[in-house]
Amino acid sequence: MLAPLIAILDDEPTIREMLAEALDKAGFRTACYARATEFEAALTRAVPDVCLVDLGLPDRDGLALVHRLALESGAVIIIISGRAQVQDRVTGLELGADDYIIKPFDPAEVVARIRARLRRPPTAERHQNIAGFEGWSADFDRYVLRADDGREVALSHAEGEVLRLFLESPRRMISRAQMQESLGGTAGESFDRAMDVRISRLRTKLGEDPRNPRLIKTVYGAGYIFLGNVTWG
Template sequence: MKAPHIAILDDEPEIRRMLSDALEEAGFRTTAYARAGEFEVGLKRSAPDVCLVDLGLPDRDGLALVHRLALESGAAIIIISGRAQVQDRVTGLELGADDYIIKPFDPAEVVARIRARLRKGRTEAAPSLQRARFADWVAEFDRYVLIAPDGTETPFSHAEGEVLRLFLDSPKRLISRAQMQEALGGGAGESFDRAMDVRISRLRTKLGEDPKNPRLIKTIYGAGYIFLGDVSWN
């Protein structure tokens, strides 16, 4: 079994070298890129398990790249950036990143975050349980698409898929914010709460929910959320 492959995108040679050395010493395979264009070409040749993406890129808007990766790639996305403002972290998570690490950082923290992300990925449903049916909808987690009752397909991001799977694995049960944070990881507090609000809002939109009276993903104010549909996996 091959070691997990980590793609590193950062225009600073020292950062690339430091991350590559730490990750390879920890048993990962790495490929490092200085430009977004090179990174995108590399993704076509080999799909990584995790992408480490810096936002301050010389040839591309980092946040736009993260958003596209979230929609088109099955890899986990971890932003590594010197932008430390809460709004920057919230925006990154809203656009589909799975985690956000602020520079300067300890390479051991990056290794630990990647291991935690990969462990969580391994505990998700087995390949035979990648399709869920509910309320005439189908969610296909191997392709990251929602299929509407009329057959229309709508893509969802890796981050949105994590939230959707959490609901589908525990239908008709209250899921608190604390449970969501424990299950999905990432930093607690305002940035996590806002990121969850955005992901849930986007899932509701993709499911054609009335935002004032959603029938599937119900908000229980002060407590959390309940997914009300009957779910079957195959």
């Protein structure tokens, strides 16, 4: 079985080399790119398991690229950037990134974050990757929702992992702390706002009434609960 492939997109050679060395030693495969055009061309040949993306790219808006990757690739997306403002982190997570690491960083932290993102929760190992619920099926190999009429709706990796968490624990309240522990990331305002956005987008894609959602209910001050009936297989 091939080791996970990590794509490193950063215009600084020292950053690429440092990350590639740390990841190679940790047992991952790596591919490095200095420009977005090179990276996007490589995506047509193989989709990485994880994309490490710098926002300050010379030929493309980094946030726009993150958003496209979130919708189309199904890869784990981790932003690595020198932009340290809370709003920058929130925007990156809202656009579909799974995590946000601020430069300068310790390569060991990046390796640990990647391992945490690629590690499936133990409950996921007991299920296949397709779940049916309330007129929908969720395919976690392709990260798509499929309606009974055959219509398909794409999920970002981040949205898909939130939905997976709900579907693995239906009719049980999931606290913010449990979400943070299961999904990774750093607790705080940016994580909370990112979760709010992902859940809002999931509700929209499921055709939920935002004022009175039927499936994903907010338990104010506590967390969320998924009320649908779920079957795996």
